[in-house]
Amino acid sequence: MLTGGRCTRCGFTGFPRAAVCLECGSESMESADIGSGGELFAESTVHMSNGRFPAGYSVGYVLFPSGIRVFGQIRAAGDHPPSMGSPMRVEIATLYEDDGKPIESFRFYPADAA
Numbered sequence: 001m002l003t004g005g006r007c008t009r010c011g012f013t014g015f016p017r018a019a020v021c022l023e024c025g026s027e028s029m030e031s032a033d034i035g036s037g038g039e040l041f042a043e044s045t046v047h048m049s050n051g052r053f054p055a056g057y058s059v060g061y062v063l064f065p066s067g068i069r070v071f072g073q074i075r076a077a078g079d080h081p082p083s084m085g086s087p088m089r090v091e092i093a094t095l096y097e098d099d100g101k102p103i104e105s106f107r108f109y110p111a112d113a114a
Contacts, residue, residue, distance in 0.1 A: 002070065002090055002106060006032035015070050037089040037111060038064040040082050043074060052096040062088045062108050072106055077113030087111035 005017030012023035013032050020027055043060035046053070058074040058081045073095060074081065074088075082088065089111045094102040 001036045002034040002064075004032050004034045004068065005029040013066060013068065015068050034066065034068055034070070035064045035090075037087065037108075038062045038070075040074075040084055040086045040088050040108075041069055042084065043081050045081060060108070062090075072108055075107050075109040075113075077110045082110045 002015060003017065004013055004015035006013040006029065007021035007024060007026050008028040008030055009026040010021060010024040012021050013034075014022055015034050017029060017031065019029065021029060039062065041061040041063040043058055045056060045058050047055050049055045053073075058076065059072065060074050061069045061071050063069050075091070075093070087110070088108045090106050090108055092104055093107055094104050095107065096103050
């Protein structure tokens with residue numbers, strides 16, 4: 001599940017959690033669960049390696065039920081990327097290693113994948 005921030009003054013919720021509300025400027029922010037999945041809003045396959053990820057990795061936006069769109073890497077499940085509107089889940093995974101140290105973050109995968 002992803003955790004963002006909710007303003008206790010105006011109710012604005014965003015991801016990632018910010019120190020100051022992006023809507024009203026209040027510093028009264030609290031943790032807010034964003035959810036564990038949504039639907040694929042947009043997806044793109046990157047055909048060039050960036051030194052950490054090999055060519056052919058996918059990224060995209062997932063639209064959560066709260067209306068928040070989150071950008072992240074998409075784990076493949078089969079030979080083809082998921083289509084727009086596909087249900088997606090979030091997982092914590094090692095995305096790459098930096099000098100032998102695993103770098104973990106969230107990424108998305110199709111909800112019907114194991």
